Amino acid sequence: MNAYQALTERFQRLARLDHLSAIAGWDMQTMMPSGGSDARGEALAELSVMHHEILVQSSTAELIALAQQETLNSDQQANLNEISRHYADAALLPTELVEAKALAGSRCEQAWRQQRIENDWQGFQRNLTPVVELSRQEAQLRAKALGCSPYDALLNLYEPGMTSQRLDTLFGELIQWLPELLQQIVAKQPASSTVQTHRVFPLSQQKALAESVMQLLDFDFTHGRLDVSAHPFCGGVPTDVRITTRYNTDEFLSALMGVIHETGHARYEQNLPKQWPGQPIALARSTAIHESQSLFLEMQLGRSKAFLQRLHPLICQHLTAATDLSLNDLVQQVQHVSPGFIRVDADEVSYPAHIVLRYEIERSLINGEVEVSDIPELWDEKMQRYLGLSTAGNYRNGCMQDIHWTDGSFGYFPTYTLGAMYAAQLFNTLQQQLPNLDEAITLGNLAPIFAWLKENIWSKGSRFPVDSLIQQATGETLNPKWFKQHLERRYLGD
Amino acid sequence: MNAYQALTERFQRLARLDHLSAIAGWDMQTMMPSGGSDARGEALAELSVMHHEILVQSSTAELIALAQQETLNSDQQANLNEISRHYADAALLPTELVEAKALAGSRCEQAWRQQRIENDWQGFQRNLTPVVELSRQEAQLRAKALGCSPYDALLNLYEPGMTSQRLDTLFGELIQWLPELLQQIVAKQPASSTVQTHRVFPLSQQKALAESVMQLLDFDFTHGRLDVSAHPFCGGVPTDVRITTRYNTDEFLSALMGVIHETGHARYEQNLPKQWPGQPIALARSTAIHESQSLFLEMQLGRSKAFLQRLHPLICQHLTAATDLSLNDLVQQVQHVSPGFIRVDADEVSYPAHIVLRYEIERSLINGEVEVSDIPELWDEKMQRYLGLSTAGNYRNGCMQDIHWTDGSFGYFPTYTLGAMYAAQLFNTLQQQLPNLDEAITLGNLAPIFAWLKENIWSKGSRFPVDSLIQQATGETLNPKWFKQHLERRYLGD
Incomplete structure (x- = not known):
């Protein structure tokens, strides 16, 4: 056995441990009784x-x-590159720092759940400060090894190859045009519909609807399932993908759109390459590419008029309280734009503003340009500038709303908007390549779309760097103009 | 850190791996889609x-x-004994034998599922022969180390301290009186009731009934749950016990009695000692003692007239198709005795005959006195002698009905009947110690029963050898007369 083979065996062993972590982690969020958690x-x-x-x-x-030093073919070489990257990411930090950060993060996250409810910024600040301090130490160690800025070193854990220089351009331009576009859209759109008021949508009906939509989206139920959790996610392993949602009996669209979103993640996982079992090259390419697949299904496809036409009869069929919902009402609700405080509730037009704000703050924080105590003021200032809303004193709906910083996941936020941009670019290419795409979608003929995604994204795993993957799929590297065009066409067009 | 502490840390680490195995194993039986199995x-x-x-x-x-060599207190000494036993059980076999047996067992079990349906003894025999051969090798290695017979060495994996000499006496005496008692009972009992024919018991109602009965039996739902699987079992970990059942819409009693049975296993697990986390001393004492707890709840308590009086209104309340079920009908059905081919469907009177038969055959098989090809004839002969039924040519309902031998779990079967005997002995002691026990049961005042079990069995874990545990609880070591007395009183008494 040569060294490369020995490495692949070691990584297969690690993948099997990851399998058990994934299932036990899923169980923790969906099945486990409270007393089992310790x-x-x-x-x-x-x-x-x-x-x-x-x-x-x-x-x-x-x-x-x-x-x-061994003779490897190009797949093996790509896998070895991924192996080296995973090894370096893990081996770079001293164990004490890893443990200290895990401890501070878990402490901060635990306390945050209550502190957020109580709007207790002072308390939160005390717990967040050591998390930031340890994250800065981590970032500096990683930056030294990689030869980049501290923030970029963390960003690379989620988005290999991305730099803050590039993000500054992408997000800097975006935030120039977004606030005005948002104002135009809000001014143009009809008053929000109230058709759902005082209706009850039983959970069993919503679940049946969700599963029929997953079927329409070709989710493979022999390799996955749908369950309920407090915070929706896509977990499990490629052979057994577990997605979750949360139902609300007053309103069905957020659960349904959430299911479509997670189905996008799931189809990526279910269709990752199978010829390299347990190898890093067979994993999803990056966090932003993963998000691009969920947003492709939810935003590009799922919230399009063409898809809503196909969805409409399914909704009327499954939900007895929605039989009189018109297609027009459905489109209005699904495409409603309304700037608000909360990122996870944001429409796709406001969403990037929430991300740019977080990116700018966390970059400065990790690079040591601002301190934890500066966050609320920065937050309020940027919220006013980008979304026209003030969060002064409203920490709970401001800088304390997200879980990401509590355990030190700095560098994650940008991947949401990168994902939205990749999704728009991929969908645009598909529109060029598949004539009559809208008609096919309306008829529910989605197979060509999925075949294209499978060929160009899913089956590639981590075989290529992100830029190369996107270049091969769309003919160019990330170009934000497709995202802007998508928003303008959907919300200002026809 | 001394050597004893180092050992306890190692065993705690192992217990954490067992935790993940248990949950992933439970998931496999209850949640996993088919494509996830490989x-x-x-x-x-x-x-x-x-x-x-x-x-x-x-x-x-x-x-x-x-x-x-270290100074240990008596708890630590007991734990060290268990640690040594677990180590010796695992270290004794060469890895190649363990792997060969696992492979042959998995092959035999897989094929058996289809071969049983097809009544294909020849095919099964070909797969079972290597399993027996490897089990004999295992038994001989273990026997040499323990200084006992090959069969006893396997028996000790499930029931530490038990010998075939003792079983020969226990089971030899039992099989003297059992066939006649069975005839007497069958002759005496009324014709079986048909009250359940053509009724439908919806799964949701049965589940609600099952959970209310689990509540009555003080199952701790903050540390466990009830789900569905093809073969009912009790799994998970003491902090999170997972029991399962299977429902049939035509008939509710087998699922319900199964739930009571598994709740017996579960309460033992939930109440194991908590002061020695992750240590072998904190585990359930033995397979037979575990079974004694499930049979205590199902047979001694659950199928008693007193308990059925308490159960009856719950059944009528939850099952709309059982509102006219009389208490008398319920008792008749629950206590109906009818010798049959299938062990898992057997009533508590016939059950031991199935076990003695299997014990006699597997003991001779492992000790090399009979061969796999002799099994069908032995089976038929013993079935005729013990239960008056012939299985000639009927392999599927004869020697091919159980999963145990397919993967080489020789030595397990006796624990079912040992468990029934221990259960009867424990219940008899309780009757002596708690005046008006029947009245308390009828009223649903079960707390004193559970307090007694907790004090005498559950909280002891593996602190004492089986004989000592039973001696402390009941004043004597295993005495089969209490089981005989129980059967006579329930089925021939008043």
Whole structure:
């Protein structure tokens, strides 16, 4: 057995541990009774320690060095690059720093759940400060190894190859035109419909509707399932993808759109390449590419008029309280734009403003240009500038609304808007390549769309860097103009 | 840190891996879509290999030897004994034998599922023969180390301290009186009731009934749940016990009695000692003691007239198709005795005959006195002698009905009837110690019963050997007369 083969066996072993983590983690969010959480947390932590020990043992570095001297084909070379990246990401930090950050993060997150409710910024600030401090230490160590800025080093954990220089341009331009576009759209759109008021949509009907929509979207139920959790997510493993939603009996669209979103993540996972089992090259390319797939299904496809025409009869068929919902009402509700405080409730037009704001603050925070205590003022100022809303004193609906910073996931936020941009670019290419796309969508003939995604994105796994993947699929690297065009056409067009 | 502490840390780590195995295993039986099974099987096998590697590493033996020289209190000494036993059980076999047996067992079990349907004894025999051969090799290696017969060595994996000499006496006496008692009971009982014919019991109503009965039996829903699986079991971990049942819309009693049975297992798990987290001393004592708890709840308590009086209104309340079921009908159905081919469908009077038959055959098989090809004839002969039924040519309902032998779990069967005997002995003691027990049961005042079980069995974990545990609880070691008395009183008495 050569060094490369030895490495692939080691990574297959790690993938099997990841499998068990994924299922036990899913169970924790969906099935586990409350009293099971302490022991479950300990078991998952133990597995994570074992995973880390196997990954960073000195022989891994030795095998990588040896494998780099071996004759490999281009797939193997790409896999070795991914193996090296995963190894370096894990091995770079001293164990004490990893543990200290995990502890501070878990403490901050736990306390945040209550502090947010109580609008307790002072309390939150005390817990967030050490998380930021440890994240800065992590960023500096990673930056030194990678030869980049501290913030870029964290960004690369989620989006390999992305830089803040590039984000400054992408997001800087976007935030020039977005506030005005938003005003134009809000001024133009009809008053929001009230058709759903005082209606009851039973959970069993909503679930049946969700599953029929998943079927329409070709979700493979022999390799996955739909359940309920407090915070919707896509988990599990490629052979067994677990998506979740949360139902509300007063209103069905947010659960339904959430299911379409998670189905986008799920189809990516279910269609990742199978010829490299357990290898990093077979994993999803990046966080932004993953988000591009969920937003492709939810925003580009799912909220389009063509798709809503196909969805409309399914809704009327499954929900007894929605039989009189008109297609027009449905489109109005699904495409309603309304700037608000909360990112997760935002429409696709306001959403990027929430992201640019967070990106600008977290970049400065990690690079040491601002401090935790500066956050509320920065937040309020940017909210006013980008969305015309003030969050002064309203921490709970301002800088305390998200979970991401509580455990130090700095560098994650930009991937949401990068995902939206990639999704628009991919959908635009598809429109060029498939004539009569809207008609096919209206008829529910989605197979050509999925075949295209499978060929160009899903089946590629991590075979190519992001830029190369997107270039091959669309003929150019990330170009934000398609996102802008998408918003203008959907919300100001016809 | 001394050697004993190092050992306890190692076993806590192993317990955390067991936690993940238990949850992923439960998920496989209850939640996993069909396409997930290969990758899940590989992940679980990987975890099991890691578990084995950690357990049998040479330093474990060294630490045990060092700990035996350390000053330990009696709890620690008992734990060290259990640690040594677990280590020896695992370390005794060469890896190649473990792997060969796992492979042959998995092959035989897989094929058996179809071969049983097709009544294909020849095909099954071909697969079972290597399983028996490898089990004999295992038994001989273990026997040599323990200084006992090959069969006893396997028996000890499930029931530490039990011998076939003792079983020969217990089961030999039992099978003297059982066939006649069975005839007497069948002759005496009224014709079976047909009250359930052509009724429909919706699953949702049965589930609500099952959960209300679990509540009556003090199942802790903050540390466990009830789900559905093809084969009912009790899984999970003590902090999160997962029991399952299977519902049939034509008939509700088998699911309900199954739930009561699994609740017995579950309450034992939920009430194991908490002061030794992750240590072998905190585990359930043995397979037979575990079964004694399920049979205590199902047979001693659950099928008693007193309990059925309490159960009756709950059934009428939850099942709309059972509102006219009389208490008398209920008792008749629950206590109906009818010798049949299938062990898992057997009433508590016929059940031991199925076990004695299997015990006699597997003991001779492992000790090399009979061969696989002899099984069908032996089976038929014993079925005729013990239950008056012939299984000649009927392999599917004869020697091919059980899963146990397919993967080489020889030594397991006796624990079912040992469990029934322990249950009768425990219940008899309780009757002596708690005056007006029947009245309390009828009123649903079960707290004193559970307090007694908790004090005498559950909270002891593996602190004492089986004989000592039973002696402390009942004043004597296993005495089969209480089981005989129980059957006579319930089925021939008043």
